[in-house]
Structures are given as C-alpha cells and as structure tokens.
Amino acid sequence: MEQIVSVADQTIRRACGFAAFGVSATMLALCFDLVLALRVGAVLTSAICLSLFIQACRAPFADVRRTELYSVVGRSLSLPRDRTQRLLGEVLAERYLWHADRAAVAAIALWAGALMLVCLRLLRALLLG
Numbered sequence: 202m203e204q205i206v207s208v209a210d211q212t213i214r215r216a217c218g219f220a221a222f223g224v225s226a227t228m229l230a231l232c233f234d235l236v237l238a239l240r241v242g243a244v245l246t247s248a249i250c251l252s253l254f255i256q257a258c259r260a261p262f263a264d265v266r267r268t269e270l271y272s273v274v275g276r277s278l279s280l281p282r283d284r285t286q287r288l289l290g291e292v293l294a295e296r297y298l299w300h301a302d303r304a305a306v307a308a309i310a311l312w313a314g315a316l317m318l319v320c321l322r323l324l325r326a327l328l329l330g
Contacts, residue, residue, distance in 0.1 A: 202292075204274060205270070205274050205288070205289065205292050206292060206296065208269075208270055208273045208274050209270050209292050209293055209296045210296055212268075212269045212270055212273075213253075213296055213297060213300050214300070217249065217253075217300060217304070220249050221249075223245075224242055224245045224246060224249070225242075227241055227242070227245065228241060228242040235318055236315050236318045236319055236322070239311050239312075239314045239315035239318065240311075240312075240315045242311045243308050243311035243312040243315060246304055246307050246308040246311055247305075247308040249304050249308075250301050250304035250305045250308055253297050253298075253300050253301035253304055254297070254298070254301045256293075256297045257293075257294045257295075257297035257298045257301060258294075260290050260291075260293035260294040260297055261287070261290035261291060261293075261294050262290070263290070264286075265285070265286050265289040265290055265293070268289070268293065270289055270292075270293060271285075271289060274289075275289055
C-alpha cells in the first residue's frame with residue numbers, strides 16, 4: 202500500500218511541477234507589475250486546485266488501467282480487476298485531494314500577497330497624495 206501511495210504522489214507531483222513551472226514562467230513574464238503577477242499566479246494556481254479537485258472526484262469512477270499508477274504498480278497486484286479498480290481509484294482520489302489542498306494554500310497565499318500590495322499602494326497614495 203505504501204508503494205502505491207508513493208507512486209501516486211510521484212505521478213501527481215510531476216504533473217503539478219510542470220503546472221507550477223508554467224505558472225512561475227507566466228508570473229516572471231509579468232514581473233513589471235507585481236500585483237498583476239501575483240493575481241495571475243493566484244488565478245492559475247486556483248485553476249490547478251480546481252482541476253485537482255475535479256480529478257479527485259473522477260478518480261474512483263475512471264478506468265485506472267489508463268493511468269500511470271496502474272502501469273507501474275497495478276499490473277503487479279494479484280487482485281481481481283474490480284478490487285484493483287476500487288483500491289487504485291480510492292488512493293488516487295485521496296492523493297489528488299491532498300495535493301489540491303496544498304495548491305489551495307498556495308493560491309490563498311498569492312491572493313493575500315496581491316491584496317496586501319494593493320493595500321500598501323493605496324496607503325502610500327493616501328499618505329503621499
């Protein structure tokens with residue numbers, strides 16, 4: 202079971218890493234306006250969180266034989282097909298939700314950073330104004 206969770210984490214983290222690279226590159230391209238960069242990063246990270254949540258909802262019902270997890274560990278399981286489907290589907294759903302939770306925390310941090318910078322800009326405009 203530990204190996205199944207480990208492989209599921211690896212596959213999900215690889216996809217999240219590519220998504221984070223894309224978000225980071227987009228934010229870097231917008232670094233001329235820090236508030237805009239943080240807002241775009243927050244929106245894209247929120248989209249990643251939403252897609253992970255949708256994947257978690259679909260995982261128990263989707264055919265696990267089409268997943269990377271099945272190709273690595275599923276074939277070595279000596280369980281009936283329906284039990285393998287249920288086991289891997291539940292593991293994938295739980296791990297997708299765990300990663301969606303972390304993506305939500307990152308999105309909240311980016312939203313908070315953008316809000317803080319907007320408040321600082323307003324305060325600065327009022328004081329110097």
